[in-house]
Amino acid sequence: MTIDLMGKAVMVEQITAAIQAGGGDATITENVREALCQLMNDNRVQLPDEVFVNDSDQYARRLIHRDHDLGYTIMAMTWGPLQGTPIHDHDGLWCVEAVWHGQIEVVQYEMMEDAGSQVRFEPRTTMRAGPGSAGSLIPPHEYHTIANPSNEATAVTIHVYADALEHCCVFQPVQGDEAGWYDRIEKSLSLDAA
Numbered sequence: 001m002t003i004d005l006m007g008k009a010v011m012v013e014q015i016t017a018a019i020q021a022g023g024g025d026a027t028i029t030e031n032v033r034e035a036l037c038q039l040m041n042d043n044r045v046q047l048p049d050e051v052f053v054n055d056s057d058q059y060a061r062r063l064i065h066r067d068h069d070l071g072y073t074i075m076a077m078t079w080g081p082l083q084g085t086p087i088h089d090h091d092g093l094w095c096v097e098a099v100w101h102g103q104i105e106v107v108q109y110e111m112m113e114d115a116g117s118q119v120r121f122e123p124r125t126t127m128r129a130g131p132g133s134a135g136s137l138i139p140p141h142e143y144h145t146i147a148n149p150s151n152e153a154t155a156v157t158i159h160v161y162a163d164a165l166e167h168c169c170v171f172q173p174v175q176g177d178e179a180g181w182y183d184r185i186e187k188s189l190s191l192d193a194a
Contacts, residue, residue: 003062003076007045011074012065014039015160019070025094025162029136032160036098036134047076047100051156054078059085059148060192064158071163078192079104079155084147087121087171087182090137093162098134102148102155106135109143112180119171120180143171165189 005011018031039045054060064074079102087109097106106127113120121143128149129135137144148155166189171182 003048003051003064005045005047005051005064005076007042008065010042010044011039012067015065015072015074016067016070019072025138029094029096029138032096033098033134033136036096036158036160037132040098040100040132040134047156051076051078052101052154054080054083054154056080056192057083059083061189062193063191066164073161073164075159075161075165076100077157077159079146079148079157081148081151081153085145085170087143087145088187089169090139090142090161090165091168092139092142093165094136094138095142095162095165096134096136096160097146098158099129099131100156100158101131102153103128103130103150104155104157105129105147105149107145108137108141109145111140111143117184118174118181119184121171121182122180 014035018035019028021031060078062076064076066073108124109121110124111119112122168187170185170187174181174183
């Protein structure tokens with residue numbers, strides 16, 4: 001299900017132009033990041049009320065746009081109080097994440113060892129970001145968690161992926177291990193209703 005928002009054409013036009021400018025993943029993600037920052041200050045672009053509601057016990061993923069020519073997707077994610085993800089990857093896709101409402105915390109991890117079904121991670125940076133902030137993840141530096149640190153408020157983020165992110169790997173700590181080992185678990189991703 002695709003959500004409808006006021007100013008969607010403006011958003012799609014600017015994101016498409018940023019991607020079409022090309023120049024490699026680092027340049028493209030910087031262009032998309034700049035476009036998202038401009039869009040968050042553009043009164044023509046308004047997210048619908050239902051994007052600010054999350055009744056579930058986990059965050060919600062809602063499709064805004066899937067570009068069949070260039071392959072990219074734009075998603076809105078709604079984070080209830082204290083909702084977040086385990087360490088995960090983006091299946092080798094670059095991503096730009098922007099905070100539209102509320103606050104999020106992102107912890108980036110570096111993979112230190114890969115033993116197939118298990119990997120060892122070390123945390124690297126922790127960032128808290130509020131409305132108007134945007135950042136990018138470019139493989140192989142894509143391992144991270146994202147969470148709403150608030151006990152009360154909802155957060156909404158906009159994510160632009162290089163393609164449709166329909167599956168990824170999540171990483172769960174190995175029980176009893178204190179050396180930073182995690183089990184690699186492949187996960188299919190679904191969309192939530194608006």
